[in-house]
Every structure is written in C-alpha cells, then in structure tokens.
Amino acid sequence: MHLNKVSLEARHISLSYGSTEVLRDVNLRIEPGEFFALLGPSGSGKSTLLRLIAGFNQHQRGELLVDGQDITGTPPHARNVGMVFQNYALWPHMTVWDNVAFGLVERRETKEAIRRKVGAVLELVGLADYAQRRPGQLSGGQQQRVALARTVVIEPKLLLLDEPLSNLDKQLRVQMREELKNLQRKLGLTTIFVTHDQEEAMTTADRMAVLDKGILQQVGAATGLYDFPVNRFVAGFVGTANLLEGEVVSVGGETLVFSVQGLGQLTLPRPAEPPAVGAAALAFRPHQVSIRVRDEQVDASRLWLSGRVESAEFLGEFSRYRVRVGEVALVTDQPHYAGLAMFAPGAEVRLGIEPTQVRFLDQ
Structure with missing residues (x-):
C-alpha cells in the first residue's frame, strides 16, 4: 500500500x-x-x-x-x-x-x-x-x-x-x-x-x-x-532557554559589548552576522553553560560569571541548577555521573557560557 x-x-x-x-x-x-x-x-x-x-x-x-x-x-x-x-x-x-x-x-x-x-x-x-x-x-x-x-x-x-x-x-x-x-x-x-x-x-x-x-x-x-x-x-518554546534582556552597546572588529539589565556589560566575540546596536535579548541553552566551584581553574574560551546557587534539582541524567548572577537567574544543566556530588543551594559558583552557542534575538 x-x-x-x-x-x-x-x-x-x-x-x-x-x-x-x-x-x-x-x-x-x-x-x-x-x-x-x-x-x-x-x-x-x-x-x-x-x-x-x-x-x-x-x-x-x-x-x-x-x-x-x-x-x-x-x-x-x-x-x-x-x-x-x-x-x-x-x-x-x-x-x-x-x-x-x-x-x-x-x-x-x-x-x-x-x-x-x-x-x-x-x-x-x-x-x-x-x-x-x-x-x-x-x-x-x-x-x-x-x-x-x-x-x-x-x-x-x-x-x-x-x-x-x-x-x-x-x-x-x-x-x-x-x-x-x-x-x-x-x-x-x-x-x-x-x-x-x-x-x-x-x-x-x-x-x-x-x-x-x-x-x-x-x-x-x-x-x-x-x-x-x-x-x-x-x-523559549522549542527547548528551554536562558534569555538575558538588554542592549547591544557596540559592535567592533573582534568583539561585541552587550549590556544586560541587572547584570552589567558582557564582552563577547563578534558573531559572523552581528546584531544591530539597540535593544535585544541574548539566548542560550542550559546545557551549554558549565558550572564550577568559584575558585577552580577555568577554560578561558568561555565567558565566566560569578553567582550563587538558588535551587538544585536532580533529574536523573542531569542536574538542573538555578543560579543567581547579579539580579538575573540563569539555569544550567549538568550531566550526572554516579559519585558526582551536587552543588547545594547557597554554594558560590561560576558559570561558563560558550560564546559560539549564544544567539541574539531582536524581537
């Protein structure tokens, strides 16, 4: 048939x-x-x-x-x-x-x-x-x-x-x-x-x-x-996303400056198709954000932000953390392995955002 x-x-x-x-x-x-x-x-x-x-x-x-x-x-x-x-x-x-x-x-x-x-x-x-x-x-x-x-x-x-x-x-x-x-x-x-x-x-x-x-x-x-x-x-509807509201302040040859409400200015590598200067949102997925102890040596290619764990959920294959950075709450998903201790609420941590995975949304 x-x-x-x-x-x-x-x-x-x-x-x-x-x-x-x-x-x-x-x-x-x-x-x-x-x-x-x-x-x-x-x-x-x-x-x-x-x-x-x-x-x-x-x-x-x-x-x-x-x-x-x-x-x-x-x-x-x-x-x-x-x-x-x-x-x-x-x-x-x-x-x-x-x-x-x-x-x-x-x-x-x-x-x-x-x-x-x-x-x-x-x-x-x-x-x-x-x-x-x-x-x-x-x-x-x-x-x-x-x-x-x-x-x-x-x-x-x-x-x-x-x-x-x-x-x-x-x-x-x-x-x-x-x-x-x-x-x-x-x-x-x-x-x-x-x-x-x-x-x-x-x-x-x-x-x-x-x-x-x-x-x-x-x-x-x-x-x-x-x-x-x-x-x-x-x-936000197809998958889970972190959205940072703010504005693109300047776009240079190599870098881009994005000012986030309640967080301050972030300097990111300039994407191949840079957004226009003005109001925008920055979007990235929870699994693209790594979480580390505050004083650990970190991979310099990521953008690191200091924060405090607000909540921790164990979901089997991964653990989901809500982390307060400035006035903003970000979500990060970490793969779980047996024997891996979870971060407790209140823990001082750093979040590493992978710049190549960041998307600028203007609407």
Whole structure:
C-alpha cells in the first residue's frame, strides 16, 4: 500500500470568530510525503488550522491549495482527507475489522476490495490477529493503531492527526512515536499533526511550524528551530532557554559589548552576522553553560560569571541548577555521573557560557 504524495499550501490564510483573530496571514508550504508538525501552546491556532485543512471550518481570507488546486470551497467529505482525533472515536459495538472497514462500506466498495484493503492495513499496523476483538478489549496503543488503520484504509490524500499521542502514558508515547514515523514512511503519505509537546514534534516531524496567537512564528527542521530561533517565543518554546534582556552597546572588529539589565556589560566575540546596536535579548541553552566551584581553574574560551546557587534539582541524567548572577537567574544543566556530588543551594559558583552557542534575538 503506497499512496499518492500531495503538497499542501496555505496562502495568506486568516480566520476570525467575531472580532477574535484565530489565524493571521498564515503562509505555509508542506511538501509531498512530508511528516509535518504544527506546534504551539493552547489557543495558538494549531488545531484551528488542522480543522481548516479538513474542511470543518472556513477561512475568511486566503487560499488553501492541495497539489496546486484551491480546495477552499470543497466540503469535508469531498476533500479525501483522513483525520485521527484525540479520543480515536472508535465504534465500541463493532469489531476491529468492522471499524476499519466502515469507510469502505460507506463508499460502497466491493466485498473483495474491502477484504483485501482491510487485511492489508491491519497487517501494516500489526493488528491482523486482533480483527475480531472489540475496541474495549484493546490497550490504548492498539486503539490508536485501529484509529490510524481506519483512516489510512480509505487512501486519503492527506493524513491529519490531532494530538495523536496525548492519551497515552509516557513510555507508550515514545513507542508510538516510532511506530507513527515508520508507518508514515511506509505509506509515503503527506501527514500533518498537531501537538503542544515539543519533544513529540522534534522527534517525529521532518519539519515543524511554531504558532503563537494565530501567527506563524517560524518554520523549519527541529535542529534549525532549536539552534537558530528567530525570536524569544520560539527560543523559549522549542527547548528551554536562558534569555538575558538588554542592549547591544557596540559592535567592533573582534568583539561585541552587550549590556544586560541587572547584570552589567558582557564582552563577547563578534558573531559572523552581528546584531544591530539597540535593544535585544541574548539566548542560550542550559546545557551549554558549565558550572564550577568559584575558585577552580577555568577554560578561558568561555565567558565566566560569578553567582550563587538558588535551587538544585536532580533529574536523573542531569542536574538542573538555578543560579543567581547579579539580579538575573540563569539555569544550567549538568550531566550526572554516579559519585558526582551536587552543588547545594547557597554554594558560590561560576558559570561558563560558550560564546559560539549564544544567539541574539531582536524581537
């Protein structure tokens, strides 16, 4: 079973409910066969955009193109889009086989075609032996696979997943992420999924779009968004970031001076593409900051700041410290090894920031 790959393009899409703007001038292109995530907090507009692609709600401005054809006025049932909802919505009184066959029966396919297609898709999701069970006799992960099989069997042009893994426990979520990705690769089906879970988006999607307040903030691969966020929101939402507010005071040939509110002036190596003089924020990740005893010999290539540990959390593979430097609190994550003593709250320490990992954000 290998399905057609289609592209999807949103051009200048805006949608309001009354005076509330839910989507504002969204421009986005999803490539054929891509596994694409819409990531954002509650109320960011990601589910609205997904439902709009399915045809359940209508934009007031802009165009929605599938393989170059505008489908704006096409009703949901004529779009040939498959959608898996958060709660799976399986029929409890029907067997797994009948649940999966439902869409094909509705389409009046022949008995032989139904037998062949349902058999193939149950094989694909690893549920061939469960065909005669009812949904209530299955685990959450198996129900999820039935919902996927039921959606994929009608051979949709697009597969839409709304928070597909949020009902599962953490271990199962990780396993199902792998399964989803493998299934999507086998089918080659253009897939768009909505999630508020950055880890889920980063581990499964080829690319993702980060939305906030109905505005598309940034689109790209996980590493691009993580390493080069375009603004404060993306820096803080994709991963964890330290943000120092302040201003770029001067940019010289070799160095750059950044004045931080509540901390003073920092002198950093001038980046290849230096920021403009003026208000900005400095962003860097907690694991890129090393922590040392105050009087220890240190690596001179880092920028060292003296501070005091405010809190210490042991998280298994690493320990997370909150350190007060001047009037600013910075977070640092240190890998944990057996026998490594933690810094106690109140400890006098130095933090070393790796200058090559620092990003200047002007918005």
